[in-house]
Amino acid sequence: MSNRESDLLATVPDGLFIGGQWRPATEGKTLAVRDPATGDVVRQVADASPADGAAALDAAVAAFPAWAATPARERAELLRRAFDLLQARKEDVALLMTLEMGKPLTEARGEVAYGGEFLRWFSEEAAHVQGRYGANPEGTGRMIVSQHPVGPCFLITPWNFPLAMATRKIAPALAAGCTVVIKPAELTPLTTLYFVRLLEEAGLPAGVVNVITTSTSGAVSEPIIRDPRLRKLSFTGSTPVGKKLLEQAAGNVLRTSMELGGNAPFVVFDDADLDKAVDGAMAAKFRNIGQACTAANRFLVHRPVAEEFARRVTERVRALKIGRGTEDGVAIGPLIDQRAVDKATTLVGDAVERGAVLLAGGSAIEGEGTFYEPTVLSDVAAGSSILHEEIFGPVLAIVPFDDEDEAVRLANDTEFGLVSYVFTENLARGQRMIERLETGMMGLNMGVVSNAAAPFGGWKLSGLGREGGDEGIHEYLQTKYTLTPDPFG
Ligand code: NAD
Numbered sequence: 001m002s003n004r005e006s007d008l009l010a011t012v013p014d015g016l017f018i019g020g021q022w023r024p025a026t027e028g029k030t031l032a033v034r035d036p037a038t039g040d041v042v043r044q045v046a047d048a049s050p051a052d053g054a055a056a057l058d059a060a061v062a063a064f065p066a067w068a069a070t071p072a073r074e075r076a077e078l079l080r081r082a083f084d085l086l087q088a089r090k091e092d093v094a095l096l097m098t099l100e101m102g103k104p105l106t107e108a109r110g111e112v113a114y115g116g117e118f119l120r121w122f123s124e125e126a127a128h129v130q131g132r133y134g135a136n137p138e139g140t141g142r143m144i145v146s147q148h149p150v151g152p153c154f155l156i157t158p159w160n161f162p163l164a165m166a167t168r169k170i171a172p173a174l175a176a177g178c179t180v181v182i183k184p185a186e187l188t189p190l191t192t193l194y195f196v197r198l199l200e201e202a203g204l205p206a207g208v209v210n211v212i213t214t215s216t217s218g219a220v221s222e223p224i225i226r227d228p229r230l231r232k233l234s235f236t237g238s239t240p241v242g243k244k245l246l247e248q249a250a251g252n253v254l255r256t257s258m259e260l261g262g263n264a265p266f267v268v269f270d271d272a273d274l275d276k277a278v279d280g281a282m283a284a285k286f287r288n289i290g291q292a293c294t295a296a297n298r299f300l301v302h303r304p305v306a307e308e309f310a311r312r313v314t315e316r317v318r319a320l321k322i323g324r325g326t327e328d329g330v331a332i333g334p335l336i337d338q339r340a341v342d343k344a345t346t347l348v349g350d351a352v353e354r355g356a357v358l359l360a361g362g363s364a365i366e367g368e369g370t371f372y373e374p375t376v377l378s379d380v381a382a383g384s385s386i387l388h389e390e391i392f393g394p395v396l397a398i399v400p401f402d403d404e405d406e407a408v409r410l411a412n413d414t415e416f417g418l419v420s421y422v423f424t425e426n427l428a429r430g431q432r433m434i435e436r437l438e439t440g441m442m443g444l445n446m447g448v449v450s451n452a453a454a455p456f457g458g459w460k461l462s463g464l465g466r467e468g469g470d471e472g473i474h475e476y477l478q479t480k481y482t483l484t485p486d487p488f489g
Contacts, residue, residue, distance in 0.1 A: 346385075
């Protein structure tokens with residue numbers, strides 16, 4: 001580890017942040033954070049118990065009335081200052097993410113830009129929450145519709161985008177006037193801890209944001225979710241955990257937002273611009289080493305261009321540099337842990353056994369860290385597990401199709417519905433695909449769709465609610481309708 005890296009790691013707070021104070025876990029336990037490129041422990045942070053979780057919720061509940069009553073403009077300015085501070089520290093935040101998560105530094109910088117935009121966007125949205133006033137149709141009264149913060153929120157984030165998943169939830173919650181407890185993934189808590197220190201510098205009042213890091217997520221989270229004082233749960237993570245949390249949330253009919261797993265189809269028609277399609281494929285598949293909910297999982301390619309598409313992506317994939325994310329030119333860092341490597345190994349093994357042709361990669365890389373080769377498979381047979389499970393790794397699986405109806409049937413043949421990608425130069429065909437594909441988002445001749453100004457979210461088992469866009473702040477607001485008498489009556 002370089003001096004720059006160890007100096008940066010030493011600046012990251014290692015405590016829980018509760019009611020404006022940094023403090024150790026009550027039982028004095030810590031959890032180790034590792035660099036997946038080397039397996040080395042880079043930092044120990046507090047390992048919260050259920051008692052710490054309860055204290056964090058107490059703090060969020062206590063801080064709520066004053067924060068809800070804080071003028072929107074002040075809340076907006078806090079977020080804007082945080083945005084500016086993040087720009088000033090972008091190199092530190094990017095390096096920290098690479099160290100704890102493994103993504104290439106250039107991509108980590110991209111995540112700082114993307115994650116920061118939620119602070120800027122919701123600083124702008126905070127002051128634009130509107131109500132309505134008007135006569136009822138009978139003319140006998142006046143109807144007032146007003147918006148109110150839902151209350152204390154619990155935010156649970158995954159390891160794959162440690163900054164953006166936190167800002168995508170914290171920024172709209174604070175903009176709406178809610179207070180929060182945030183629980184980052186145990187594999188990547190450092191970015192959230194660093195970011196919350198930055199919010200503190202921006203002038204965050206005590207108790208408005210509380211952070212608990214823990215190795216026992218289930219035991220710490222369940223009592224918080226079941227506490228009647230909690231008013232909102234926002235979760236980003238896997239569909240099985242999301243389902244479990246929805247069951248827990250049902251007891252108090254808790255407001256929930258669920259950003260869950262995906263199984264994105266990437267459809268290439270024979271009328272596509274193949275250069276654009278290949279560029280889009282590389283971004284949609286290999287960004288974040290394939291560990292994105294929006295990662296293209298199944299490449300459905302029109303038979304007349306399937307071979308040429310496979311040839312071109314294989315050439316590009318063979319040129320990808322593998323290594324620690326801090327090294328120059330690296331495009332493929334380590335997977336997050338050994339489980340992820342084992343999953344890629346099993347899925348590729350199953351596909352090959354069922355007749356898929358291996359065009360590149362196909363193996364875990366021996367030695368330090370948890371690396372898997374970027375891989376291309378063509379002619380993947382129906383029934384292969386790789387077509388039904390979220391790969392979450394750098395494996396590009398190609399399935400040929402013969403006509404548009406078959407493409408639609410294959411694309412929709414999944415319980416997930418987060419995002420789809422379609423490449424065609426035929427406008428009417430593109431429009432038909434918008435209407436026919438069952439996903440909450442679509443990239444039409446684009447391999448990346450994420451934007452703070454857009455409503456991000458899925459259909460089917462991919463989730464509930466939207467983050468970002470005009471919709472994002474409404475996840476943290478509740479509507480009240482009031483009827484008043486006709487003032488002239
Ligand atoms: P995960 O479900 O294992 O964990 C997500 C978070 O939930 C982590 O903070 C984890 O500690 C916590 N958690 C795990 N079990 C819990 C429990 N019983 N109670 C409370 N909290 C619990 O998912 P992951 O492996 O961290 O992330 C990968 C998954 O996230 C993928 O399925 C991916 O598609 C999904 N994801 C979705 C989006 C989206 O916006 N739709 C974005 C990023 C990731």
